[in-house]
Amino acid sequence: MMQKLSSSRLPWPTDWTALFGAVRPLVLEIGFGYGQFLQHLARTKPDANVIGLEIANQCLDSAERAIVRKHLTNVRVVQSMAETALHHLFVPGSLSEVHINFPDPWFKKRHGHRRLIQRDTLDVLVSRLQPNAMLYLATDIIEYAEMSAELLRETSGLDNTLPADWANEMPGRVVTKYEGRALQDGRACYYFAYRRNQQAAPDVPVGREIEMTHVVFNTPLTPDEILERFEAIEGTERKFGDIVVRMLHGYRGRKVLLFEVYIHESTLDQHISLVIAPHDTPNEYTLKVGTMGYPRSTPGLQKAVASMAEWLMSLNQESKVVAHKLGDYAPPSLSEETEN
Ligand SMILES: C[S@@+](CC[C@H](N)C(=O)[O-])C[C@H]1O[C@@H](n2cnc3c(N)ncnc32)[C@H](O)[C@@H]1O
Structure with a gap:
């Protein structure tokens, strides 16, 4: 059994080196679902500490079982809303790679305030990325892709590494569960790949605890x-x-x-x-x-x-x-x- 981790109990900010017992670059996946992509990251990046964020208990349990069964020692999952983890658990300039696969499948314009990709989340993400770190995003919803493209274009701390706003294929990618279903149903997928540049990041300090009252x-x-x-x-x-x-x-x-x-x-x-x-x-x-x-x-x-x-x-x-x-x-x- 692994000790369950959640952003409501982990120290703010978290000492990831102590938690993993090794100084290694931090790779983050947000909303990993059933975790195939997360396991792939852990296997293909043995020199990184890989962290997965999820809110769904079933996904967390199933990923934890797989991590134990497969003896993956460089990956941990954390129960957390992405927004909470980014603000409270990670110090500025600490992430070397962030993956977001198929967020918000029920995209509606009027649900804007609950959507993962929005100005505030991108600001804290840029703040937490280290120089040259990569941000990858995938979606199968054209409106989500268009909205993300516009927000990313306005993000001065990130440079697009693709010749267009997005690519429709990413060779060599491991296909996630949601992506597999989209492809099977004949829906196009939109992939983004941005690199953190040298521009100043938005000032988003770590949300630390204050004195108990x-x-x-x-x-x-x-x-x-x-x-x-x-x-x-x-x-x-x-x-x-x-x-x-x-x-x-x-x-x-x-x-x-x-x-x-x-x-x-x-x-x-x-x-x-x-x-x-x-x-x-x-x-x-x-x-x-x-x-x-x-x-x-x-x-x-x-x-x-x-x-x-x-x-x-x-x-x-x-x-x-x-x-x-x-x-x-x-x-x-x-x-x-x-x-x-
Ligand atoms: C459509 S599923 C995609 C799952 C997986 N990435 C895939 O491609 O198969 C979106 C996932 O993101 C999780 N999620 C949604 N909002 C989140 C948030 N704010 N923070 C962390 N996880 C979130 C959901 O629980 C769900 O498992």
Whole structure:
């Protein structure tokens, strides 16, 4: 059995040399599906560390089994959205090759915000590629090819290595499952091959964790009263720029209150818990992040804690923040309090 890897648990950024136990160029495949291409990369590039990203459990399990069965020691798969991995796991200039085969098969123009190939993803990709690194893309959807060609043409950090926007054949390529089906059905495929040049890359710093946050407050409300009031905001959302905080359910434990919260950020989704724990001092509590869901301390997480603290303070005029660690994310209504 291999230890399962996911971007929500790996260190940000990840020390790939330590993980593979060898200093080797990093080759990445995004959305490897059933992994034939990934295994081919591992076999044909024994001097590289090969990483595959997938979101589908079945694909991850099947690729992991194949890696173990075939004793491939230079490849690992990671459960992750590509956007999360690129922002959080890889430092700028660290990838020597990236392959994207048949992304977004249900391409619709109106699904733009969920599409893999878009300006933001290309910017972080260029930032993570090292000089002369290659970016390969394949699709069987002409609209996707046209859209990608336009975006790639506008990407000053990449040079096209083909005589035209794309090629319709790539001799020597191992055919992926999806590609095989497209070819069998008589659909044309469009292949792109770009090289990272010497132009400056967009400045996309690694999304590192920030200090974990908590708020100490006092209130005359009992835990049961707080829980009852929470029902009014269950299911509600608050937006802070790119960050969305959705309050899900509240639960009463033996000692603590636990609130399930969903946080969406542009590079990450988290489903975590916030906990209100009583102190020995009467009416005094700490609001903190619970351990459920392996929380990562991000601006979104701090916003969720700050937002919950603001709501708690709004419940009763006598409620007061005693101390907090919210850094830049303290809302104005709490900011006159001292940090500790
Ligand atoms: C059409 S399939 C292609 C699979 C494989 N590359 C092939 O050519 O047979 C697209 C794959 O990308 C994965 N995927 C979709 N969006 C992704 C994302 N944002 N990050 C990582 N993987 C993604 C899907 O789970 C799916 O397995």
